[in-house]
Structure formats: structure tokens, C-alpha cells
């Protein structure tokens with residue numbers, strides 16, 4: 271079976287072209303191939319295939335085999351893959367995901383879709399839809415005890431669930447210890463992606479992320495969108511800004527007109543490979 275490894279800001283996935291390949295157990299394959307010592311090494315697996323409702327369909331699996339509804343860095347790589355490998359000649363494409371159909375505008379340079387702007391849709395703020403327990407209209411700046419410490423948490427879904435926490439410093443945090451305590455906290459029935467964010471100024475946010483199912487990653491596109499939305503809701507940031515992650519930066523805008531979040535960032539090929547069995 272052929273595969274392609276790609277990355278968006280160091281958030282790396284193994285991509286399978288399901289127009290050509292047939293997969294039986296993607297959860298198991300994701301676990302096996304994502305292993306950085308015994309496999310190819312990745313944050314998970316992304317399948318690109320035909321859709322009945324959009325130009326393409328994307329399915330994503332985390333490194334532990336669980337599935338995610340949406341992947342912001344992954345969808346830009348899907349855009350680059352289908353464009354650069356000749357599956358489309360369009361520069362605006364639609365992709366069906368577990369969080370609905372997303373529209374991508376590809377930024378083509380020298381024949382390559384090196385960047386994309388993705389319409390990530392409207393953020394979901396109702397606690398029962400995120401989902402997070404606790405009721406109320408929105409889950410903004412609520413105090414939650416995790417690991418014997420009080421954290422101020424804002425929850426946002428970008429089709430997948432995020433808990434955003436504003437902290438004075440991100441570097442010193444031991445994410446390997448705190449991350450799983452949030453991910454498996456009983457407050458979050460579907461587990462959670464957690465972003466730890468330092469506000470640098472009114473349009474610049476610095477973030478580290480502990481991803482549901484993959485642990486700490488270099489970047490999370492949906493997480494960067496949730497972070498900007500949470501920063502606006504808390505009065506820390508303008509509606510358009512830069513999110514700095516370990517692997518690079520994303521430009522995020524929460525449009526006042528249509529209430530949609532727009533994400534712009536790069537997408538890169540790493541290598542092609544094949545798996546014997």
C-alpha cells in the first residue's frame with residue numbers, strides 16, 4: 271500500500287489515497303504506522319477519498335487509533351495533495367469531514383498549493399454540543415480543578431472539542447503530566463484537546479497543545495481557531511490575529527459578518543513510501 275507523509279507546521283500525518291487504495295482497519299493502521307519507533311512516525315492517519323456531497327472526503331485518525339471529526343492542519347495538506355497530485359485543477363475545493371463540508375482556497379505558487387485558507391465554519395459554544403458537562407449557555411472562564419490546581423477554562427468546538435486555558439507562561443508547563451488529566455477528565459464526555467495559551471498582545475497568541483489521542487503535537491489547526499475564539503470571548507484579542515505554535519504560525523480570523531472562522535497556513539510534502547503488509 272502506498273502512502274504519503276505530509277506536515278502542516280510539524281503536525282504530521284500519513285495520507286492514503288483511497289481513490290487507489292482500499293483499507294480494512296484504519297484505526298489499527300493508524301496506531302501501527304504512527305509509532306515513531308516501530309512505524310513510520312506521525313500524529314495519525316488521514317484518508318483522502320471520493321465524496322457524494324463534496325469534491326473530496328477526508329477521514330482522520332489520531333495516533334492512538336481514535337477518530338477526530340476534523341483536522342485543521344490535515345485539511346490544508348489534503349488541499350495540497352489533491353491539487354499537486356492532479357486530482358483536481360480547481361483552486362477552490364470542498365472537502366467533506368466529520369464536522370461538515372469545508373471550503374478551501376488554495377494559494378498556488380509555481381504550480382504548487384503551498385498554502386490554503388480554510389473556511390472552518392462557525393465555532394460551537396453550547397456546552398452540550400461541545401460537549402462539556404456543567405450546563406449553562408456557554409463555558410467561558412470557568413474554574414476547573416485538575417491535578418490539584420485550579421485552571422480557568424473556556425470551551426469551544428470547531429467540530430472537535432477544545433478546552434482553552436490562558437496562562438502566564440507556556441514553556442515551563444509539563445504537558446505530558448497535565449495533558450492526559452484534562453483529556454480524560456470526567457467533565458469531557460468525548461475527551462478533549464487542550465490548548466495552553468499566552469497572550470503576547472491583542473493580535474498575537476502563543477500556544478502549546480495536548481491533542482486528544484496524539485499527545486503534545488507541534489501544532490493544531492482546529493486548536494488555533496478555538497484559541498482565537500476563546501481569546502476574543504475573554505476580551506484578550508481582536509477578531510483577527512496570529513497564533514504562534516511550536517511548529518510555526520497560523521493566521522486566524524473570526525469574521526463578524528458570517529460568524530465563520532478562517533484559517534490560513536502552509537502544507538508540505540515530506541516523503542512517499544509503501545508498506546509491504
Ligand SMILES: N[C@@H](CCC[C@H](N)C(=O)O)C(=O)O
Nearest residue numbers: 338341342343430490491492
Ligand atoms: N491536529 C489537528 C486535530 C486532530 C484531531 C484531534 N486530535 C481530535 O481528536 O479532535 C488539527 O490540526 O486540527
